[in-house]
Structure formats: structure tokens, C-alpha cells
Amino acid sequence: MSFLRDEPLDLSRLVVSVSAPERGAVACFVGTVRDHHEGKSVIRLEYSAYRPMAEVECDRIVAEARSRWDADVALEHRTGVLEIGEASVAIAAAAPHRGAAFAACRYVIEEVKRRVPIWKREHYADGTIGWVEPSQARRPPVGQAAGDASLGPVDSTSQDDWAV
Amino acid sequence: MSFLRDEPLDLSRLVVSVSAPERGAVACFVGTVRDHHEGKSVIRLEYSAYRPMAEVECDRIVAEARSRWDADVALEHRTGVLEIGEASVAIAAAAPHRGAAFAACRYVIEEVKRRVPIWKREHYADGTIGWVEPSQARRPPVGQAAGDASLGPVDSTSQDDWAV
Amino acid sequence: MTTSSQSTVTIRVLLFARYAEALGDNALALTVSSPATLASVIKLLRSQPGGEILPERPLCAVNLVQARLDSPVEAGDEIAVLPPLAGG
Amino acid sequence: MTTSSQSTVTIRVLLFARYAEALGDNALALTVSSPATLASVIKLLRSQPGGEILPERPLCAVNLVQARLDSPVEAGDEIAVLPPLAGG
Numbered sequence: 490m491s492f493l494r495d496e497p498l499d500l501s502r503l504v505v506s507v508s509a510p511e512r513g514a515v516a517c518f519v520g521t522v523r524d525h526h527e528g529k530s531v532i533r534l535e536y537s538a539y540r541p542m543a544e545v546e547c548d549r550i551v552a553e554a555r556s557r558w559d560a561d562v563a564l565e566h567r568t569g570v571l572e573i574g575e576a577s578v579a580i581a582a583a584a585p586h587r588g589a590a591f592a593a594c595r596y597v598i599e600e601v602k603r604r605v606p607i608w609k610r611e612h613y614a615d616g617t618i619g620w621v622e623p624s625q626a627r628r629p630p631v632g633q634a635a636g637d638a639s640l641g642p643v644d645s646t647s648q649d650d651w652a653v
Numbered sequence: 654m655s656f657l658r659d660e661p662l663d664l665s666r667l668v669v670s671v672s673a674p675e676r677g678a679v680a681c682f683v684g685t686v687r688d689h690h691e692g693k694s695v696i697r698l699e700y701s702a703y704r705p706m707a708e709v710e711c712d713r714i715v716a717e718a719r720s721r722w723d724a725d726v727a728l729e730h731r732t733g734v735l736e737i738g739e740a741s742v743a744i745a746a747a748a749p750h751r752g753a754a755f756a757a758c759r760y761v762i763e764e765v766k767r768r769v770p771i772w773k774r775e776h777y778a779d780g781t782i783g784w785v786e787p788s789q790a791r792r793p794p795v796g797q798a799a800g801d802a803s804l805g806p807v808d809s810t811s812q813d814d815w816a817v
Numbered sequence: 818m819t820t821s822s823q824s825t826v827t828i829r830v831l832l833f834a835r836y837a838e839a840l841g842d843n844a845l846a847l848t849v850s851s852p853a854t855l856a857s858v859i860k861l862l863r864s865q866p867g868g869e870i871l872p873e874r875p876l877c878a879v880n881l882v883q884a885r886l887d888s889p890v891e892a893g894d895e896i897a898v899l900p901p902l903a904g905g
Numbered sequence: 906m907t908t909s910s911q912s913t914v915t916i917r918v919l920l921f922a923r924y925a926e927a928l929g930d931n932a933l934a935l936t937v938s939s940p941a942t943l944a945s946v947i948k949l950l951r952s953q954p955g956g957e958i959l960p961e962r963p964l965c966a967v968n969l970v971q972a973r974l975d976s977p978v979e980a981g982d983e984i985a986v987l988p989p990l991a992g993g
Binding site for chain 2: 500501504508509510511512513514515516517518519520521522523524525573574585587590591594595598
């Protein structure tokens with residue numbers, strides 16, 4: 490199975506894939522392409538990836554979420570050109586109870602943003618194009634060398650951060 | 654618009670209804686019928702409601718979530734007979750950022766369970782039928798009169814409980 | 818249409834789920850002293866056949882809004898007595 | 906296929922997004938002293954035309970796993986230099 494997709498994502502398919510008679514709670518997340526970024530009007534977006542590593546990293550994240558919350562988890566990320574409103578990422582997490590489903594789902598989107606080697610390039614209404622840098626919150630703290638970021642899994646002591 | 658539905662719920666329709674170019678994060682929740690409850694094998698489930706009050710209460714909950722998190726929120730709850738695995742409740746919350754989307758979605762499911770006058774009757778594999786009482790966690794604290802539960806909106810000081 | 822004498826009022830009460838089953842109907846008309854409160858309606862309801870299933874202080878709504886037991890009620894109000902909720 | 910002399914090794918480096926754009930290609934072969942580390946590869950990469958865009962300590966992966974700059978690297982390893990991630 491591939492986590493990276495060149496075709497439109499289908500949340501319903503993910504929900505079906507994780508649902509089961511013993512798991513009565515499904516939490517989902519869909520990220521869609523916004524029409525603006527830092528004051529500029531965006532008309533379309535292009536996602537590229539270091540595909541083999543992105544697949545491996547997605548697989549690790551999903552496995553971590555499954556084992557931590559006894560959930561079943563499905564994840565897909567778009568690559569290629571996306572129009573405004575199209576889904577860039579879709580996640581479904583099913584568990585016997587909703588707390589675990591929400592926590593697993595939230596964990597996966599945070600870790601995808603933090604660890605999966607994917608980049609995006611925005612096409613603006615004024616004809617310019619720009620690589621999107623992660624927001625301030627995701628840059629290394631001030632005083633640390635730029636780019637000296639870590640993408641290892643969160644250590645187990647921070648698991649509570651994901652409780653929802 | 655009606656929040657109570659006699660036909661199968663469609664999460665995709667809810668996601669589309671809340672999505673917009675400026676809201677790039679959609680968090681969803683789907684509750685499905687489980688095949689067991691307190692050790693008994695469940696074969697089907699029946700939801701009934703005090704419909705006019707349930708509609709009003711759902712409307713209030715959605716309005717609260719919208720205004721607290723600047724989110725757009727859609728909610729549907731099934732009534733009638735449901736088979737195992739069918740969705741009993743579906744929620745989609747869209748916001749510019751994922752924290753707000755998750756918090757709004759979680760708020761709605763918790764409040765639906767706490768405040769909306771809906772009841773369910775389980776049909777068991779052994780031929781018996783039982784009204785489902787809320788779990789221990791949702792019963793009034795020990796020492797409080799049975800049934801003396803409140804279904805008013807949470808007060809504003811407890812808003813942080815819903816931060817995700 | 819209900820009519821009230823000088824000292825009593827007839828209140829229509831909606832019942833649901835387990836309570837409707839126990840009391841044998843999903844709506845009952847009860848005549849109580851006027852002025853009436855939710856508490857006086859509940860007290861009479863608990864004395865009906867099957868009414869012993871009701872707790873002393875059940876969840877109640879008047880005109881679609883949760884109401885305390887000391888709330889006054891009048892003929893024409895939509896009174897509902899709600900078993901523990903189980904939606905979601 | 907790369908060959909190494911007694912004192913140097915040729916390392917193939919994958920580049921992505923902004924870095925690939927700046928260095929004009931999504932893969933480069935660099936010859937560095939042996940034994941080599943990620944740090945020695947990055948140092949040489951930063952001296953290439955366009956390489957000044959790289960931070961001193963970029964995010965790197967060796968064989969699909971994030972690696973520290975003091976990690977040893979050999980011919981045949983899949984070395985990747987990653988701009989700040991922007992998935993999701």
C-alpha cells in the first residue's frame with residue numbers, strides 16, 4: 490500500500506478501511522488547500538516528496554499510532570498539483586472509544602507535518618511561485634542553527650501531549 | 654435543515670458542506686454501532702428521540718462550536734433501526750487551523766452525548782432487548798440523586814477542557 | 818385543549834424510551850393543583866402505575882428547554898420527562 | 906556504480922525542493938576524503954555553485970533514516986539533504 494497518492498484522496502474509503510464492528514469511534518482529519526498564505530492569494534499548489542523515505546516514515550507513524558492507542562489508522566497524502574479546496578492529506582483513526590480515536594488521529598497529523606519529507610510550492614495569483622517554509626511554530630527555536638531540526642519520533646514521555 | 658436523519662449518514666456530504674477555501678483543516682467524527690455492549694452480543698440498535706428538543710439542542714451545540722472556534726460545523730444523528738457498523742452520528746468541523754477544527758469537533762460529540770434527548774435500545778443475539786443507560790462516566794456523581802443530571806451548556810470556564 | 822378549574826390544572830406530559838414503556842404511553846394528561854410546578858407533576862407521575870421507575874429528580878424539559886423541578890408549569894406548556902440520555 | 910581510490914570516496918547526494926532548485930539538479934556526485942561523514946559531504950555541497958543556500962546543519966537522511974552530521978557515509982549509501990518539511 491502506498492501512502493502517497495497522485496489522485497484525489499477519498500476520506501470515505503479510509504473510513505471504511507479502518508471501521509470494524511468492535512471499533513465504534515472513528516476520528517478523521519482532512520487538510521485542504523487554502524486560497525491564501527501569509528497575505529498572498531494562492532491559486533494552486535504543488536506537493537513533491539522524497540518518496541521512498543516518505544513512505545517509510547508514514548508507515549512508522551501509522552504503526553506508532555496503532556500500537557499506542559489500540560486503533561486502526563489509515564493515512565494518505567497527495568502529491569502533484571492540487572487546486573484550491575482539494576485534500577492534501579486525509580487520516581482516519583478507529584478505536585473502541587472516541588478518546589483514543591481522536592488522540593491517534595491528532596498524533597498522525599502532527600507527526601506527518603513534523604517527520605514526512607514532503608515539500609510544497611505555491612503558485613500565486615500574481616504569477617509568482619514560492620516554496621512554502623514551515624510556519625514559525627515548526628522552525629527550530631531561536632538560538633538553534635537554522636535547519637537543525639529533528640524528525641525523529643517523539644519520545645514516549647511526550648505521549649500525553651496527544652491526549653485529546 | 655434537520656440534524657436527525659432516518660436515512661444512512663454521509664460523512665462526505667458533511668465534509669463538503671463545511672469546507673471552504675479559507676478553512677484548510679477539517680476534523681470529523683463518526684460513531685458506529687458496535688457489535689457488543691457490556692459483554693452481550695448486539696445484533697442491531699434502535700435510536701429514538703424527543704425530536705423537537707433534539708433539533709433545538711443540536712442547533713445550540715453547533716452554534717456554540719461555531720462561535721467559540723470560528724469554525725463551520727455540521728452534525729447529523731441517525732434515528733430508527735441501525736445495523737452493526739452503521740453510523741449513528743457524524744460530525745465535521747472546518748477551521749483555518751487544525752487545533753480549532755479538532756477542538757470544535759470534540760466539543761460537539763461530547764455535548765451531543767451530554768445534552769441531546771436521544772435514547773437507544775439494543776437488540777441482543779439472545780433475543781432480548783435493552784434500553785442502553787449511559788456509561789458510569791456519564792452518570793451523576795455518587796451522592797447526587799439518580800437522574801438529577803444537568804444538560805445545560807457547559808459554562809465558559811470549562812472551555813479549556815475542549816482544547817485538543 | 819385543556820380547561821382548568823379554579824384550583825387545578827391539567828398538564829400534558831411527554832414520556833420517552835424506558836419511561837414511556839413503564840407508564841404504558843408516550844403522553845399522559847395529569848390534573849394537579851394550581852399553581853403547579855414540575856415537582857408536583859413528577860410527584861403525581863410517580864404515583865401512577867409504572868411510575869415508580871422514575872427517579873425523584875428526573876431530567877425534565879419545559880417547552881424544549883431543560884427546567885428545574887421548582888419551575889412553574891401551566892396548561893399548554895410542553896412538559897417532557899427524559900430518561901438518562903444515550904445519544905452519540 | 907561508484908569507485909573509491911585509497912583516500913577518497915564518491916558519494917551520491919539526493920536534493921529536493923528548494924535545494925535541488927538552487928544547486929541545479931536533484932542528484933549530485935561528490936568526491937570527498939575517506940573515511941567520510943555527512944558533515945564532510947555537506948561542507949563540500951555548500952561550496953558548490955548555489956550551495957550557499959544550505960544551512961550549516963541541514964536535515965539529512967542516510968538510507969531513509971534521519972542521520973546526525975557525524976554519521977559515517979560510504980559509497981552506495983543513499984544520502985538525502987532535506988529542506989524544511991512542509992507536508993500535511
